[in-house]
Amino acid sequence: MLTLAQITDLHVTTDRDPPNRRRNEDRLRQVLAAIHALQPRPAAIVISGDLVDRGEPQEYAALQAVLRTVDIPIHYAIGNHDNRAHFLTAFKTMGARTDPNGFVQYAVDLGEMRLVVCDTLEEGRDGGGFCERRAEWLAQTLDEAPDSPTVIVMHHPPVLSGIQWMDPEPDAPWIERLACVLRGREQVGAVICGHVHRAFSGRLAGQTIAAAPATSIQLTLNLTPVDMETADGREILVEEPPGYALVMANQGQITTHVCVAGDFPPAVTYTQPFRAA
Numbered sequence: 116m117l118t119l120a121q122i123t124d125l126h127v128t129t130d131r132d133p134p135n136r137r138r139n140e141d142r143l144r145q146v147l148a149a150i151h152a153l154q155p156r157p158a159a160i161v162i163s164g165d166l167v168d169r170g171e172p173q174e175y176a177a178l179q180a181v182l183r184t185v186d187i188p189i190h191y192a193i194g195n196h197d198n199r200a201h202f203l204t205a206f207k208t209m210g211a212r213t214d215p216n217g218f219v220q221y222a223v224d225l226g227e228m229r230l231v232v233c234d235t236l237e238e239g240r241d242g243g244g245f246c247e248r249r250a251e252w253l254a255q256t257l258d259e260a261p262d263s264p265t266v267i268v269m270h271h272p273p274v275l276s277g278i279q280w281m282d283p284e285p286d287a288p289w290i291e292r293l294a295c296v297l298r299g300r301e302q303v304g305a306v307i308c309g310h311v312h313r314a315f316s317g318r319l320a321g322q323t324i325a326a327a328p329a330t331s332i333q334l335t336l337n338l339t340p341v342d343m344e345t346a347d348g349r350e351i352l353v354e355e356p357p358g359y360a361l362v363m364a365n366q367g368q369i370t371t372h373v374c375v376a377g378d379f380p381p382a383v384t385y386t387q388p389f390r391a392a
């Protein structure tokens with residue numbers, strides 16, 4: 116059995132934005148402490164994008180200061196709040212990798228699980244993208260190991276959460292392109308994502324898509340229609356606790372736990388055998 120911890124939407128920032136800096140860093144540290152306390156210790160951590168809030172070099176430096184306390188290998192994906200060039204410059208000595216076209220895409224063999232990181236950043240846009248070159252790379256990379264249980268990581272979920280102001284068009288070309296690659300590649304156990312700052316799951320091309328909660332703040336679960344041109348005063352973000360996901364490879368299966376970070380007292384302890392001798 117092997118586990119991978121997924122953290123997402125860290126939105127680390129600088130002293131230009133003191134309340135958000137404190138809150139987002141405190142919550143990130145809380146999640147990292149919870150992950151370090153897990154038994155067994157995860158084999159790796161993957162960060163599925165929005166590492167920082169504005170893509171600035173100073174923000175990546177602030178993130179690195181926090182991550183230096185981590186003694187679990189970390190793999191990185193980028194999101195719409197990131198800047199590809201600034202990320203690659205800042206993290207070139209901390210494990211940043213690209214495909215031959217310069218996208219933050221690569222595969223990592225963790226043993227019982229193969230991790231394939233994809234880049235859905237379209238700079239200047241909040242929504243996702245996945246061009247022909249990225250899709251070709253993904254198809255080739257998946258075909259290199261058709262029998263290895265595989266987890267794909269990308270920032271943008273290619274399915275609808277129902278929170279309308281965050282959702283993509285379900286028939287967007289990038290989603291259709293991705294679906295063509297995912298369809299029939301049975302080694303894929305899950306596509307894990309972030310972006311929506313809330314845990315939810317769906318299906319695309321026969322594959323499981325699972326989005327994890329943010330380490331920073333969560334999106335309010337409001338499934339009512341929203342007018343994108345008229346603000347109606349609704350709550351859009353909420354101070355729910357920070358969270359993460361724990362992805363498990365076990366006997367050839369991939370499963371995902373959604374976890375809340377925090378100090379919770381035990382409700383019941385194991386004092387009677389589950390089975391009589």
Ligand SMILES: [Fe+2]
Nearest residue numbers: 124165196310
């Ligand atoms: Fe985010």
